Amino acid sequence: MTRHSSFARELDRHWLRWLLLAWVVLAAWFLWQRWNAVHWLALSDTDDNMRLMQVRAWLGGQGWYDLRQYRLNPPGGLDIHWSRLVDLPIAGLILLFKPFAGPVWAERLAVGIAPLLPMGVALIALSVTVRRLVSPVAWPLAVLFLLGCSSTLLMFMPERIDHHGWQLACLAWTVAGIADHRQARGGMVVGLSSALSLTIGLELLPYCAMAGAIVALRWVWDRAEARRLTVYGATLAGASTIGFVAFASNANYAMRCDALTPVWLSAVVAGGALLVLIARIGPQAWGARLALTLVAGAVLAGAFATLFPQCLARPEGVSEELARTWLNNVREAKPLYTMPGRTILLIVTGPIIGLLGAIFATWRARRSADFVGWAVVTLFTTFAVAMLFWQIRSGPAAQLLAIPGTVALAWMLVPWLLSRRHAAVRVLGTAGVISLLLLGNLFVDQVGKLLSMLPDSGLTKHVRIKPQDARTKQILRAGARCASLPALQALNRLPRAVMFTHVDLGPRLIVATHHDGITGPYHRNGDAILDVHHAFQGDPDNFRTIARRHGATYLLTCPNMAETTVYRARSPGGFYDQLAHNKMPGWLSPVPLPKGSPLRLWRIDYSGMAGSSANR
Structure with missing residues (x-):
C-alpha cells in the first residue's frame, strides 16, 4: 500500500477524530489571537452584552421563563424576545470554570470559548456533506474554505456569544440533511435543525422554509421519498413544540410575530402535519403530487393570513416613527442592489464561486446517484445568493452554503492541474486555484469586517462606513x-x-x-x-x-x-x-x-x- 493510499484511508476512517483535533487547534489559535478581548471582556456588540446579562440574571436566580432585563428601564425592565436555549452552554461553562478560576475569570473564559462550540458543530456538518457528495477524504477542504469565509467566521469568534453562530450550525446540518441519501435520517436531521433554529430565533426562518420546500420537491420528483417527507414533517412539528414549551419566555406566549410564539408554532405544526398527510396520500403521478403540495402550501398560507394578518407586515411590529427613524435605516437590512458596485462585488464573490461549483458538480453527477443530492444543494445555494438581494445580512449564511460547491470545484480542478505535463502548471496552477477559491471568500465580507466593529443593532447603523475616512x-x-x-x-x-x-x-x-x-x-x-x-x-x-x-x-x-x-x-x-x-x-x-x-x-x-x- 502506498503512502498516499494509507493517508487517504486514515482521513476516511478516522475523519471525525482528525476533524475534532483540527477544531481544537483552531479554537486554541482563535483564543490566543483574541486573548486581549477575552481579558477585557470586550464583547463585540450590544446583543453579546445583553446575552451575557441574560445568563447572569438566570444564574442569579431570575426565572427560567422570565427573560425581561430589569437593569434597563427599571423597575419594569425591557422585554427581550430571545429564548434560553443559547444561554445553556454559556452558563454551563461559567459553572464549570467557577470553582477553579473564580467568578470573574469563569465568565471571561466562558464567553471566549462558548462561540467556538457551534463552530465545531458546523465543521462536522460541513464535513459530513462534503464526504457524502464530493469524496470521503475531501473534508479538510471544507475546514480550509470555512477559514476563508470571513463573514461566517466572525459569528464563531471568541466573545461573539449571541445566537447567530448556533443558527449557522443548524443551517450547516440542514444542508447535510437535505443531501443525505438515507431518507429517515435525512428527514429527521432537517426537521431537528430547523426546529432548533426557530427555537433560537426567526432570523433563518426563510432558510428553514426553503429546506422544507426542497424536501417536498424531492417527494414530488420521486414518490419513493415519502418516508423522508413524513419523518421531516413529524420531526419539525414535534421538535418545534418541545422547543417552544422548554425554552419560550413568558412574553413569547403572546401573539407576537418576531419569535417562536403561538403564531409561528401553529404555522410550523400545521405545516408539518400537512406534509405528513400529503405523503400518506401519495398519488402516483408527479403532477398530482405537485398539485397536492401547492394546495397544501396555499391552505397554510391562507390560514396564516386569515388568522394572523398582523404578521403580514414587518414582524417587529414597531411604530411608524420608530421604523422611520431606526429600523428602516439599518444598513444590514438593506438589499444588495442598494449598495455601491464595489460593495456588491465584494459581497457576492464567494457565494457565486460556491454556486458555480455546485452547478458544475450537479451537471457532472447527472447520471450518478449523487445527482439529486447535488441538485438540492445547488437549489439551496441559489436561494442563499438570492437572499442577498433581500438583505445583505444574509452574507454569513450565503458563505456557509457556498462551501460544498467550492470544495467540489477545487476537487475537480486540482487533480486536472496535477495531471498536467509541465511542473510550473502543476505547482502554480494548483496554488492559484486554491488561493482564488480561498481568497474569493475572504474578499466577500471586507465590509462585514468593518461592520462587526460596530453594534449589529441600533442607531450606529445609520452611519455610512468609509474605511479611509x-x-x-x-x-x-x-x-x-x-x-x-x-x-x-x-x-x-x-x-x-x-x-x-x-x-x-x-x-x-x-x-x-x-x-x-x-x-x-x-x-x-x-x-x-x-x-x-x-x-x-x-x-x-x-x-x-x-x-x-x-x-x-x-x-x-x-x-x-x-x-x-x-x-x-x-x-x-x-x-x-x-x-x-x-x-x-x-x-x-x-x-x-x-x-x-x-x-x-x-x-x-x-x-x-x-x-x-x-x-x-
Missing part, C-alpha cells in the same frame, strides 16, 4: 474607548444609580458597571428607544422631563460615538447638539471622571420642576 475612524475609536471595561468601571465609584445614556451604550453599561440604564436596541421596547431619541433631539426641558420619568440621576454620554453623530445631524440645536458645544443647562452638574476618560458624566437636578421636590 478620518471622521469614521474617529467614530470607531470613540465607540470602542467608551465601551471599554476600564472606562466604564470607573463609574463604579459612584453609588448605584440609573444613568440616562445612549441606546447602544445601555447594554454595555449594565455589563461593566453596577448602574442601570434606560434601553437598548431591541424593537419590543420602542417607547423607551423613542424616549431616548426625543430626549437627545429635543430641547433641554424636554430631556429633563423624560429623564425624570425614567428615574435617571445621571446623564452619561460618549462624544463622537456613532449614535451621537446621528442626533447632531438630525437635530441641529437640539439638546445633544448643545451639549456637544458645551452649552449646558444649570440643572446639569459635571461629575469628574479619571483623566483621559472618553466619557462625560453629569448629575441631573430636578429641583424646581413642577411636581418634583429633590433628586429622585
